[in-house]
Amino acid sequence: MIRLLFKSREAILGAAILVLVAAIASRFPAFVAPSNLANVFNDTAPLIILALGQMVVILTRCIDLSVAANLALTGMAVAMLNTVMPGLPIPFILLVALCLGALMGLVNGLLVWKLDIPPIVVTLGTMTIYRGIIFVISGGEWINAHEMSDTFKAFPRAALFGLPVLSWIAIAVAAGFAVLVGRTPLGRTFFAVGGNPHAAVYTGIDVGRAQCAAYVLSGALAGLTGYLWVARYAVAYVDIAAGFELEVVAACVIGGISIAGGIGSVGGALLGALFLGIVKNALPVIHISPFWQLAISGSAIIIAVAFNATSSRTKGRVILKKAEHAL
Amino acid sequence: MLAKGIEDAPPHRGESSAPVLSLTGISKSFPGVKALSGVALDLYPGEVTALVGENGAGKSTIVKILTGIYQPDDGQIRINGEPVVFPTAQDAGSAGVTAIHQETVLFDDLSVAENIFIGHAPKTRLGLIDRKEMVRKAKALLDRIGAQIDPGVTLRDLGIANKHLVAIARALSIDARIVIMDEPTASLSHKEIEETYELVERLKADGKAILFISHKFDEIFRIADRYTVFRDGEMVGAGKIAEVGERELVKLMVGRSVDQVFPKRTPQLGEEVLKVVGYSHPTEFEDIGFTLRAGEILGFYGLVGAGRSEFMQALFGITKPSKGAIRIDGRVAVTRTPNEAIGHGIVYVPEDRGRQGVIKGLPIFQNVSLPSLKQTSRNGFLRLAEEFTLARDYTQRLDLRAAALDQDIGELSGGNQQKVVIAKWLATKPRVIILDEPTKGIDIGSKAAVHEFMAELAAGGLAVIMVSSEIPEILGMSDRVIVMREGRIAAEYEGADLTPEHLVRAAAGITEVRT
Amino acid sequence: MSLASPDLAGRQLPDRLKTPLQRFLVSWELLLLSVAVAVFVLNSFASPYFLDPWNLSDATFNFTEKAMIAFAMALLIISGEIDLSVASILALSSTAMGFAVQLGADTPVLVLTGLAVGLACGAFNGLLVTGFGLPSIVVTIGTMSLFRGISYIVLGDKAYTGYPSDFAFFGQGYVWWVISFEFVLFALLAAVFAILLHRTNFGRAVYVIGNNPVGALFSGIRVPNVKFALFLLTGLMSGVAAICLTSRLGATRPSIAFGWELEVVTMVVLGGVSILGGSGTIPGVVIAAFVMGMVTFGFGLLNVPGIVMSIFIGLLLIAVIALPRIARRLLARRKV
16 A cells, blocks of 8 residues: 555656646647657756766665766866867767766765765765865866867767757666666665665665765766766856755655655656756746746745655554554 | 582583584674673574573674674684684675564565565576566465465565564575574564464474574473573573573573562552543544552553553653543643643653663763753753752662763663663652553563562552563562553453463453363 | 662762863864864964954954854754755845835844744744654755745845945944954854753753654653744844844845855854764854854965865865764774
């Protein structure tokens, strides 16, 4: 019965998104044109990728507030690499971005694993450190479109079967995570560690190592997104994606991923990110100032967490036979 | 002072078969504590070895060493004569050692099949988890132990007894040769306990070597083939259960002869203090009514889950009743919050001491003064001197063993923590004290001290309610006993009617006397 | 009662194993104090301008407003909760004051507006956490967006200015010579919070709840009431900080105090408050405020950009938690 509830949680969110889209479409049919929907999805792709990474971190009872800073630092690093060596092939750039991001994730993970520092403190700290390092390596300068090579900028926008590469990467990451989380021992380990760390130790799982692995995954995805982000917007500077970590956490919370760990799904993270993406893209369409976006996503977080809490509230023990029948 | 029992019962070695697992000279120290010094333990295939010892004797340390959670400082572990080491829990598991703990250490949000196979799930050729195969294998394992559990359901939806079955299925799935059962019947009902015994028999028949840790002597004598006794981190005796008596075992355990003697009391009943009428809760209990007089100890007996603690917590204002009334000294009292209950002189020493009783992280004196802060403070400002005086006074009365009053309560033994919890409530000068399983999980010495003190309290005119699932304790301490079953009062006994047979029958709902 | 009967009476326990002085000598506060002194000495060597009284006075503005919030945050974190929306409460409170100015409000009304909005936001957080039983970290990530979001809705890319001239006193006024009003308020609030946490029943309840919320409930503490009061207090202090900051800047933009929540939490954790709840002191937070303020100021004098200072703050945050753990581990290894 509880399992049904979890399944239905995603269904409810999916329904809410459909209602939202339908409501917008009833007044502004252009919004649901396939090309526009593809646009919305492409726009939301970075959020989807990061939310999936954040999901595994939250599953293990941690949180990664450094994702946006990681994204910005990796983005700046690959952009600088590109200006120095414009001839580097894209696969190599992708590899660098993934590795650099994973390295920053590893730093977070090791601090949590080896030194047992609370995750929120670790990532608050590394968030400011990573952001500061961008300034140090760039000297506070911007890297603009004309300084980047054309192939560097073109990659995320290149169309493949009607969708940009950026969208395809988000789809691939989502598919990969569905397999990782549902069908691999590592994926089940994330749930085990977050659901009952004590029991995980007794079943031979190293809790810290699993948490570290989650951070490396989250970091690698942040690094990947860093390159895609910088290339797509064709600009790199200290403050890109500032505050984006909260939007990522928000997507997870809205997607029903329990901040207490052990509960969540790829579908949830995906829908949570899509919900925020649709709201963001719909505002200009329905002529509401984009300044409303922050308040709306804030309200969405509160409503989502309140909803999740009431639907999973544990009921008292049922001892009386009569009451058992009545329930 | 060593017990004579050691010479009487020299450690036996298996004559019939060689031990599958053999520990020799195992030592383990923690900063400031020597948990184990040179202990030995042998487990034989197809036999149950009971590990007996007081709390703090080193039982849980040896379990953690056997399961790879701790590394021994010294000594050797041999499996079938071959020396082995368990650097991680994984290594212990692959060597065939598995543990079933008192609080099941499983994953509530994973399915039964996933719980059984976490860490060693069957895989497809691609290296992914083969779900179909996993569910099929889980079903087969559950069938093998006679468990009617759907491998697809989430573990959260199962009761404790079924969770134990899943843990056992997991043990079978890794083809464990050595199964450690750490107080497996501690929180089970009578029927579930019987099922557990059957399961142990089945595991024995399968040739598993079983290490059975228990505080219950009746079950040790019922299911164990051998015993090993630990005391203060040392192995003080081992042998065949058939060759030892209960008294001898207790003697080995405590190092002195202890009959479980309860203080002799001649109750002097005073005025009626507490009267409860028709207390009801939508799901937990119904129509509970009784009276309690000053100087009386009223026992509440019942099976685990009969609603006793739930009712007591409602009386104390933790949960809200739907109907019913309380009178204290004849006046109506409303206890919607613990604060109001304390104000009316009703206090509650909870069963879950670690979570509900003590505030770990705070010093002893602050734990004692906590509910009395109104008295020790002035205008909301703390007066530490008053708090120390109060704490000194009450901890002395209870003969608390500690280094100083500013010591963190978390550093004390379970028995001493319980003394602090009782002290903190006595400091509020209550009329009615409710003790919920007051001696659960504390050593025999502290147990006797708590019993003695309860008798003193009653003699001093306090009205005492004691919830207990131990029949000797209920019979030894209570003037009158109320038996609860499925949230209702099933029977009330006093005087000559107060017999073990009556209590067990009433608790289990057996009304007709079989001839 | 016969409780005092001699056969039952046990030994009398000593009150303390260690004197308060011995405790202080191994305390976090002493370590932090040494760091503060070291930073002070290094700064005075590094820059000839550092020891100038007016410069030092200016430096206090780096931490006074944040510290006011940090005092309340310390209590909240000790109780096991957290409020990440403080900077957004500040922004909303400032926006409300700016709005009131447009309606022609005078200074007393502005102050009341600022405090009332802070209280209301705190009450909203407190209600969600205690009334609905939601985790505070998620709730306040939500209200963090919501409160600042409302400021953006009201202000967009505009700013409120035109605060009355006497309103400037709170952020720019001096009480005596180089002693600013803000510094006096900071010192006063430090004393009030130290007494509240360390010398009252309320403060004791905060520690009890942080160490064991269930045990607190079973001991007769009204856990939800205490937590609600702490959220109110945090909201109120964010309102006070809003008055000071708005007065000092003389303008309100929706991005005011952006990112302060992290600096406030850093200050609290640096001050020795356990992020897991249950322990920490106000003197620790006061010293941490000085350390952070002086580091910022010292770097400023050396023309180090603010963002680089943030690297240092981030490292400091991790280091102050990591170092004792590493030290403890090394010590433990040596013993065994």
